[in-house]
Amino acid sequence: xxxxxxxxxxxxxxxxxxxxxxxxxxxxxxxxxxxxxxxxxxxxxxxxxxxxxxxxxxxxxxxxxxxxxxxxxxxxxxxxxxxxxxxxx
Numbered sequence: 001x002x003x004x005x006x007x008x009x010x011x012x013x014x015x016x017x018x019x020x021x022x023x024x025x026x027x028x029x030x031x032x033x034x035x036x037x038x039x040x041x042x043x044x045x046x047x048x049x050x051x052x053x054x055x056x057x058x059x060x061x062x063x064x065x066x067x068x069x070x071x072x073x074x075x076x077x078x079x080x081x082x083x084x085x086x087x088x089x
Contacts, residue, residue: 031085031087034078034081034082034085034087035087037078038075038078038079038082041071041074041075041078042075044071044074045068045071045072045074045075047071048064048067048068048070048071048072049068051064051067051068052064052065052067052068
């Protein structure tokens, strides 16, 4: 009976690790703020893509393209910073 329980605990632990979104919870305030900034930047990028797709006037297309490139560049910069900090994303 105890062998079955040990096997169940082992399998259950593996399932929990598999489905856990963030395997290492972070209490580091700076890291949490950095991750929030990265998420906000990704959201800005998505908004800029949508704005670019919906723009019809040439002036608006130019402005939307500028915003899109800006958001993409900012996201790339933050990803580079994450790698330099050793963050797993």
